Amino acid sequence: MKTRNNKAWFLVLPVILVVAFTALLPLMTVANYAIQDVFNPQSRIFVGMKWFYQITNDQLIISAFKRSFQFSIQALLIQIPLGIAIARIMPKSGWRASAALVAVSVPLIIPWNVIGSTWLIFSRSDIGLGGFLLNKLFNFDFTSDPKDGWGLILTVDVWHWTPLVVLLVYAGLRSIPQAYYQAAAIDGASSFAIFRYVELPKLRRVLLIAVLLRFMDSFMIYTEPFVITGGGPGDATTFASILLTNIAVGQFDVGRAGAYSLIFFIVIQIMSFLFYTVLTLQDREEVTKTK
Template structure:
């Protein structure tokens, strides 16, 4: 039988996307990889250094400290914004004009550009003219230019205000996709609100929460604009993220080789960590990875013994 001829002309529609991605991502990435392997001292003066720049990046104490700060900030962001987003999503109206109004209000921080968010919070937290800074100073001394704790908390609160709405909207969409039959069955059984959340909503939100976790981790680990505008990485280097340090090395010090190696290691870490994160979160959904409880084991053993008894009876 002759196989049907496949028409692959549709792939030509993808070519513009391939060219755009190649121009905006692949070619710059290749240029960065070139800088990371060569010490370019001039147009005609290049020295191949191999992995020397990568070794310098891996052993640089400033980069190690910035990495620890970034990782700490990302973990704090996830621990605060994921539960808060779930809480807000469950409080939002389910239908009607109130639901539409709530969605618009919640989405407002997401449409504000990052540099505008940083500038707004920079003015808002000033201790002389900022509403937030003046208000906080009535209860305690607040100065993010001098206090490491104040600067760190300000960055964390600002990011929470800016990006918790993303988690809220994702969770809200997940909640609205749950069939009403589950809630009706829970009401018939007399389940409490906590039981409904634990046994109905939370399992159905698993994939939504996985997306929220991945997005918030990647974005918080690459944070640059907001802390740079608000604190400039200070006081000292207390809020200096990897992105700010990378910019300082590449533009401030113009050490392109180290910056190139730094960029590649930064990029690869985010990709690998996100892949591992996704793999761990989806382990129980993979074929053959179903968890077997002791009750299931006992049931399987009983069925095996019953089948063996039936086979023995058939022999006689």
């Protein structure tokens, strides 16, 4: 095997410096909070694992985590197939392709709070266009019916983030050489066979990125439920991050919030690692074969 020049890793140092201030130092602080009862930097008490015992036996927190998982899985199941479907029917070249790309990207460039406010007004059953109509047809009211609240947040997330999947998949599709399609046409392959045996294997890498990004973002979803439902009705949309913010900023209970954040962090780490491993399994097999 060709030996790689690992000196390029030094070029990563500036990023590490930036990440140190935006992620590592806060993470260290959170880890310190998690094992103390902090009133202020001068008066604090070491409490050991107390917060972890409280967190792992708190039904509110456990159900919030379950809700987040459920939401992420639903979001992935809708957004990935929908994104692939839209990317496949988008125009391939010319001004139509540019127009379609711009149209698709619009939700991505709108600030998150604005998206929340827009959907909040749009969905209100008294003054919102969509909400009023749905209310007349199906008795839709996201402020009182937990199912409607959940469905609304899921819809907003799909509207907001499917474009990201579309853009990634579209870029992936454009990078497949025409020769593959010509070979498939010579063999008389059906449209589904082309998708299954040509496009899907070539898309594996972009889908890996799409699934990872979408899982993490939907698992940590905060802005949309905060702006639209505030975690309600009841606690139907109180996702893990909403509850975390309530504990950390609302109750200012930084010790519990610190322990909670560390557990949250490990769950994200494990899920990302599992996705990454499963989706790169084939590459790893190939690496071993060449040895």
